[in-house]
Amino acid sequence: MANFNLESVKILRERLGTGMVDTKNALVEADGDIERAVEILRLKGAKGNAKRADRSTSEGLVAAKVIGNTAYLLELACETDFVAKGEKFGALSEKVLDAVSAAGATNVTEALAAPADGQTVGDLINGEAAIIGEKFELRRVAAVTGENFEIYLHKTSKDLPPQVGVVLGYAGEDAATARSIAQHISFANPEYLAREDVPAEAVEAERRIVTEISENEGKPAAALPKIVEGRINAYFKQVALLEQDYAKDNKLSVAKVVADAGLTISGFARFKVGA
Known part of the structure; x- marks a missing residue:
């Protein structure tokens, strides 16, 4: 026995x-x-x-931490919401976040190689996945530098851990406005800070598309340049944070709100679980 x-x-x-x-x-x-x-x-x-390698990891959580002049954001994914909201998975995310931030990792490759409890983060994740019996995946890692930071973690369900995470780096004293901007980012999902940050090839691709659409709509040739530029500006308002209409007052741009608050945004990152 x-x-x-x-x-x-x-x-x-x-x-x-x-x-x-x-x-x-x-x-x-x-x-x-x-x-x-x-x-x-x-x-x-x-x-x-x-x-389990080919299984889908559509659940999980986002977590963030600030060390010195850098804020770290990560998405740790799993297969089921049951595991995502469990204490074991939450504890694992904290260990991973601590290791990633201590190593100064700025991407998934660096993060997986970071030391954690006498092994690598990758081995730590695989070991916990083996015990629990689900596929785990460190899907994304971002690092944002700045003088000050605002971290906003949003729960889409009260029964689940945070599903949307934003870290905002900024200079200035108005923390309340900085938090409001972080909340705006969680909702509006910009890809870039300013229109100047949008890659030229992305802008040209959009220009080709809206030009063709405008031509197919039968717009007068003389009016096409102005119509195309208007649609390009609309594209910038979709993808660039400072160009967007402010979520709390769409009569204002985010750039105007930031300037009036005396803030300068150094960068941001936004993750949504499974997106």
């Missing part, structure tokens, strides 16, 4: 979050040795990771 009791089962399940049957089987195989049972569960789970 295996040398373990219900207390051993409880300890192991609380530590790893594994199911009752898997926990008991591992303890039987390990003859009651909890540490050996942990190894067994991890090894069995690691084999399952390969089988």
